[in-house]
Amino acid sequence: MYKLIKDPYTNEITGVRTSNGACIPFDPANTDYQTFKKDLADGAELQDAEGNVIDGIAYLEELV
């Protein structure tokens, strides 16, 4: 399960948090970010910054 991280001052989505608390920045060369995108493609659950489940595949298409 992943949860988006939102900068509380700019409301910018800057990364994603894993279920064990690791915070992955949206850097294309970060291998955890690459794994996150693969997991989304494989159907992993994604929550927005408020904890609502959102469409991971649709979000992935926004990232690509």
Place this chain on the structure above:
Amino acid sequence: MSQLQVNRINDASGGVLAPISSVMRNRIINGAMVIDQRNAGASVTATNNTYCLDRWNMNSSVGGSYYTVQQNAGSVTPPVGFTNYLGVTSVNTISVSGTDSFTINQRIEGFNLADLGWGTANAKTITLSAWVRSSLTGTFGGAISNAALDRSYPFSYSIPVANTWTQISVTIAGDTTGTWSATNTTGMFVWFGLGVGSTFSGTAGAWAGAGYRSATGATSVVGTNGATFYITGVQLEVGTQATSFEYRQYGTELALCQRYFEKSYNQGTALGTNTFLGAYTFGGSSEGNGNSIVPISYSVKRVAPTLTGYLSAGTSGSWNYERSGTSGTGTITFDQTSDRESRAYIAVGANWVVTFVYGHWTASAEL
């Protein structure tokens, strides 16, 4: 002015010494297995695509426990000149087939290979060497490959005597085709097979347009419960001969490792240990959004790293806080992360005038 021109210099026993101009010639980081930031010498069960000793990745493609890795497992005497080794112990029995893949591997950053000229007509020859030891005897295998896993060169080597250190060396003509990164992404995989199925095994001694990780017919360590495979002194260098191992100063080797992984804990302390030593402590206040904000700095990483916070008691994902005599724990979130610093929010509750927060962190920018 006179000049001295020689191809190589031998030591008194005939061994080849490094060319005078060659500094930092070993492209492998932590080849002497000295640095173990994550586990501090403790044993870890291999899961797929996770790291054990610094820079060394465990590949275990089949779900379940098949091997463990530990710095100096079994406490045997390392080869002369070394104090540490990476020790693999099989803890199960599996008959590998198809796409099964059990390896120890290192991914070398493209920046550190750019001078090899691979993928061009000027590709340089390299030599990979290491000290290996196993409870098994026979022909073992490994490979090097590119990041896309569409170019690879399987190799084999012999361990003729059980439980005895053997020095191995493999010379590989540079690949004149294929894509080999010369930037901050993976430039090369160096694989040591522990049991690899036919899909990822190829003919030793030849380039192939495939992602092989070992040589066909190689001994399977994970095929025998209790079997061991130890390795140290891994060196990958330009040239046709293995030169003496380039033993770097500890601080230099640690700094090289910290481009990919760094922690707040003492070097001798494993991640998640219950300890205040090294825990970051910051005083401040919380704002209306309920967060206390902490700057986190680290040595420059390969990329913006994945950051994880830990309670002083060891649990990941939270930090401790104190506010007006009350202790608690709050979720820690890192954002606006660059390759050298990040900003952490700890959820302590809104509008506290004085709080202080503390905990540990790790930063991972592994390949």
